[in-house]
Amino acid sequence: MSTEIDTARAAALLDDAPLAHASLFRFATAGSVDDGKSTLVGRLLHDSKAILADQLDAVARTSADRGFGGSAGGIDLALLTDGLRAEREQGITIDVAYRYFATDRRSFILADCPGHVQYTKNTVTGASTADAVVVLIDARKGVLEQTRRHLSVLQLLRVAHVIVAVNKIDLVDFSESVFREIEADVQQVGRELGLGSDGITDLLVVPVSALDGDNVVERSERTPWYTGPALLEVLETLPAADELESHLESFRFPVQLVIRPQGALAPDAVAGGLDVEAYRDYRAYAGQITEGSVKVGDKVSVLTPGQDPRTTTVTGIDFAGAELTEAVAPQSVALRLADEFDVARGDTIAAAGTVREASADLYAALCWLSPKPLREGAKVLVKHGTRTVQALVRSVSGKLDLATFKLEGASSLELNDIGHAQLRLAAPLPLENYLHHRRTGAFLVIDPLDGNTLAAGLVNDHPGDHEDERYSI
Amino acid sequence: MSIETTNEDLELSVLELDADSPKAAHRASEERASVSKPRGEAVARLSSLDTLESEAIHIIREVVAEFEKPALLFSGGKDSVVMLHLATKAFWPGKVPFPVLHVDTGHNFPEVIDFRDRTVERLGLKLVVGSVQEFIDSGELAERADGTRNPLQTVPLLDAIQRNKFDAVFGGGRRDEDKARAKERILSLRDEFGQWDPRNQRPELWNLYNGRHTVGQHVRAFPISNWTELDVWRYIERENIELPGLYYAHDREVFARDGMWRAVGEVSQPRPDEEVITKTVRYRTVGDMSCTGAVESAAATVRDVVIEVAASTITERGATRADDRISEAAMEDRKKDGYF
Ligand SMILES: Nc1nc2c(ncn2[C@@H]2O[C@H](COP(=O)(O)OP(=O)(O)O)[C@@H](O)[C@H]2O)c(=O)[nH]1
């Protein structure tokens, strides 16, 4: 009835410094059914003490009801993430589940992505926001076609860090040779895909037992031949995607809305001493920095579809009453500009001279996520940044065989297919190659009839057009 | 070089690199290309709270930009207070551009109602109230045998949404609260009957939120989906956000029922066999008085609470909400029917 206090955790927290500065890291899991994703997630949560007593009680009760016999005290850790009634009853994961845990160094958001049905849909969804993806392999089975598919999707989605966890290492007697063979196979697939060698992604292989905890949170004595870090150590030290993207000179800021109170100032701000006169003509552009950083005094281009880019200077970066001198992705701020341009939602503010001409021809890879297939000639909506425009599907130019990484001819795309298509947009958009711009190179394809999301789109270069030299690697 | 946020001493060491020169970019990518192992220590540029705050503000602004008539569910509970605080930051120096909506069970703690009214007044907002009591009085809802009114909130909520033609409703739901909520989208479509279809949700990709809906449907938006209870409390501390006093330790007359301490009040009377005692308690959620329990606690300040929450071994719903204990799927069932 009283709140029990775990004094060790409380003491760690009292030393407040690490918590206040811990950064956020997003990762997802992928793997075939029964490779142990849910168990691994449960293990991470359990061993990092993110699971609270009452959750554990509920899971222990259900495990006992079902006669679960595994280790971890007879608790089926997978039950911690299988949240919907249908999932618990069928013992499978249906939908992406988000879980949260923290260590001294980082806060983690984990997307547990189911592997059997609709693995592409779930993996694409989980990977789109992930800084890293952990792909599970059953050590007894090694690299399967499904593994190749997963790695292929992750390479396409440009996930910064791919970590292959060779799971159930306990079931192969912690054999080094089994692990080394799988590791070599993984590296071979990586080379074929460019994963880990394209300068954008990296690829790591770790032997684990999700069930027993070997190399999950702590290095295991049962794998003395493995000298690398445990999985959690890896996750704690990898740079998040935003931390990497700052290396590029590519400030991008899709305008969400214009803040122009025109006298309707917040009463609490006024009560707090806001100078009403000074803010009478206040006008700023609100948005979230998707990439790079911006400083007061920076030259920027305002990109409005159908108009030439207009160049101006940033005169202020506001955040709820604080005037910043600089802001970085993914901060939400409001920018003030030197010139009184007409800037509106859907426009993009970018570092001056770094953006290619807007285009109404969209070449892209589409991850098809809907049971309604894509046909040439279809009318769809494209949501890119803060703008949604109508579009016509001119042609489908092929479909990827994810297992062989080859493009096959196709004129339509079905659920879980990934293919290439050309679309004609009703208005030009500042499209950028997804390979180098994970936000401004991404878009949604939406069904104009029911509003459902049909596909995740990744912008390709126009055929014969080379990506801006500045970003070539 | 540093960003002046309320988290004043955050160093942006990564930016001290000469990140503007193409050479630097090239060098960095070369370094990355050569290795297939971790690229060294990550340098935190933003704290996790800053990142969560920016994500929430982005979501709030998207909804305001794309919907005709949003509203924010405001109960005076800490999650809704944090959401409203984020909204004030999102539109500063302008006013929060939408009304707040409260579903009044008629069993609320009076000090929470008082706090609600003061907050609305301070921010110059419009308050829309949906009343469970009115629905009971008119016979459209029946009091439950167990006296709990939380499950009865759904009907007045949907009624208020329909009557006011709200097409988006901000909720303070967090994915870490419950296993069903863990599968909730940030923008979640509700059909004409307010129902949630967990098996047929739109995939949510990048930070591109798809809020398209047809007439009669509406969208629930959860800007603090990715926050944990500890994040919420740390943010309350950092931002110096005022909460109803109930959240902090105080002496109260209570009695034990269903493994929780219940406050003695008009709607929550002890049975003859239940002994009333005075305890130092606080609340972790401030819902319906008839089903929300207090925990014994000496945490009298926000700092104390942060420490207590970090060290706690019981989740907030498990500890203090009788309505979630009914079955393992209790929350999923209520959400399917249109609950928050
Ligand atoms: N021996 C052993 N069994 C494991 C390990 N990881 C998972 N399992 C078992 O493999 C089965 C499938 O695990 P689950 O987590 O549900 O897989 P998912 O379908 O990928 O989520 C369960 O019976 C687990 O107990 C492991 O490391 N060692």
Ligand SMILES: [Mg+2]
């Ligand atoms: Mg599973």
